[in-house]
Amino acid sequence: MESSESRFKQSFPAIIPIYLTGEPNQPIQLYQGSLKITQEGTVYEGNGTVFFEWLPSPDVKFLFSKSDNEFLIQLELGKGNLNLSEIQSYAEVFISSIPMDFEHESGDISGTLNKPAILRSENNLSHIVFHLTNFHQFSGMPISTSRAMWRGRLILEAENWNVFIDSLQNLGDIIKSLESKGGYAITHVGRLERSDKKPFTTKDADDVLEALHWFVSFCRGFRTSPILLVGYDNSSEKVWENCTYSYTTSAWRSVHSWFADSQDSCSLGKLFPGFLNRWRSTTWNQPIRFAIHWYLESIAQAGAVQGSIVLMQAAFEILAWTLLVEEKGIISQQEFEKLKAAEKLRHLLSQCGVPLKIPDSLTELLKASKELNWVDGAQALTEIRNAIVHPNPKKRQKYLNRPFPEQIDAYKLGLWYLELILLNLFEYKGKYFNRIANKEFYQENIEVVPWG
Template sequence: MEDPSYKEQFVPLFSLSEPNQSAVIAKDEVLIKDKNGNDLLSGNAEFRLDFLPKPQIHVYITNKKELNDSEKKGLYSLHDNILSGNLFELVLKNSGNQFEGFVINSDLFNHNGPSLTFTSSSEPIVGLGDEDTQMQYVIFHLFNFREICANNGRYCEDVRIEADNWVIEIKSLAKSESNFKKLKKEGGYGSTHIVCLQQIDSTFFSGKEAIEMLNMLQYFFSFANGAWCNPIYAVGFNSTGRVWESWSSPRGPSFSRSESWFDEHHSEQLENLFPGFMNHWVDEDWNDTIQKAIYWYLIANNSPIDAGIILTQTALERLSFEYAVLKRKLISADSFTRLKASDKFKLLFSSLELSIDISKDLPEFEKMAKAMKWDDATHGMSEIRNSLVHPNPKNKGRFKSVYYDTWKLGQWYLELSLLKLCGYSETYCNRLNPGWISQVEIVPWKK
């Protein structure tokens, strides 16, 4: 049974104005320590989500109090550590939580008092609570996610996905429409959705479980988006209010509509994929492979075409080994390593009921296939990849006309392979034959 109190918090949790504008996410008093645990300086801190020169959480610390002799000594030690490029420990007064950071800007001897700007050595920063903290639900934000519509193309307030006693509700922000217009025009980063994560039966879950679910959702939303889309500013609640906070900045590229299997006018695609995706995510035998494949998929989807070709086929080889060798045991590991790349692809695609015929939707690739007498799509894909990794002077510049088709074909195979492995059997957006938004077709293995 759902806890109705979460509806009161299902609103933006920090002040969000226009896209690309800095936002304060927390204020606290912070103690700066050196790597040996010695106190150096304390001050009032403002944690901001900044977007220039790239998205990052910055900690702005000031101390306008008159320093005593001990504090002055710490200030000089802080100065020496900054010159040495050392990391520091930052301790939050209210929660006692701490994290490592380094100084990116400082003015220690200003007559108004010392000021510094830190950035964390890693994100997310857990600013409140810990792995054992118990909570009933988590609210977080998505930046640059797709402009999700209901099945008929109407804007929907909520999209609900469920799996394994977890329910996730995705809500478009009231300002999303104006944000999308600005993002499409100028690029950059803007908050587009808020999301609520909780158990279907409203049971409590821990900070550790929240972190694991947020990491999984990062990959799920990113796979749908075609670009990184990680949870931002996640806050855990129970009946007393906020008990856990995890701060992070957008990981993805500046706003653009990256190609993807997901069509934003068909939100049911998210609902249908999520159970199978989560089943594979929690499977220890599959978790690392799914992460690696999506990681390479996302980089390939937002990189120069030649690099994308190589990364896509790396992901396909990894999936082929995991599925054909380890899962289905169709061939031994030793035999697999002796296969040509094209045969590794054939092994995967035939097992997943994906055609290896050369598609007429790729005219340049089809023309080159006839000229080069390629047997099938896998033959051509591997030939193009080999020409990039092991170039032959005789073929210099010969295959440039088919780079885009080869990249597109590889990403299509990678999307469909991941969908099939997750047990998905519904509609998708076919990047080989793209139409208008909302034009989808059934996956090949269900035709």
């Protein structure tokens, strides 16, 4: 029998997070000590803290306590500069609160950081450690600490970059707390480095980190992003830190995306190179952003089910144009503009290897298709969308008289289409969560993509 010691030797050392949330929405202290605020040549010194606050939305804030209130009357609300004296770091801030009545109020000054507090150098980085909130629990490569081992590593490799993302050891407990309380919690910690081990700058890493935001958001089904970035040099000394918030991160939601909870992390590893290839393309970068944005908003049911059906059509339009007109040139601009929405979607689905037939599991939509002579899913989806958005009273009434379960089926079909189209564009061949399979057991809904 294999010993526990030998198993630990076969695992990767777990990445140690720099910051943790003991409970969802718990503020994270980033700095405590001497602070100096400068505004229009006037300097105020004292002690205070800089902290990452989650609610009502993630932001980095500071609280500056000054015992001597004599000069604070000169301070105004607005921009200023904050010096974190003990680590020689500077940040541009917005002062949002100052004491006005010194006889009855404390001398607290507070505000938010507008731009990152940069610690030392932005060059010659060996690797960057980052944190993720509210991400999936997946089955990954084995990782370990001195006391435990778990299957928690995701490896993403593309171009000259390696990204390692480790789930926290107590991720199950964290997710239970998020399901109960909602909000935000750090669930994973990651590491970005070059595969050739060469040093890099923060500017080099910016595009990869931005791409990673869109990638993990597409995989999660709502927005999440690398946050609380800490850079190290070849001596493993911390030389750079960016604690400000660059991209939107959503509060916890119990939603399904194409990547299922507890699915093998290899699926994400297979997807990343194709995703990054499209991301680097000047033709595809903007359409991918738009399509993933509408995908996430549709899952969130922005504007309810009806609004999501409309938003998905916007994603189909831009993807169809980019693939059929710009990349493949199989349809001219003039021809494309003359096509009906159903024909555009039909061409797009066919090029991406997505079945046109309405799946048998969508029973309500199948009934409607027989009643209304819809030939396939493309026509069904666009007919329902047209009835929502067009002002024609006859069409509007026709939609309003349809049963709501039929609209739910159309919503599911649209999300399924959009997921498969994007997966195909990213040249993915692997397993995904089929949201319309409707099989009894959750894991039975994980299938190979139609073209795989």
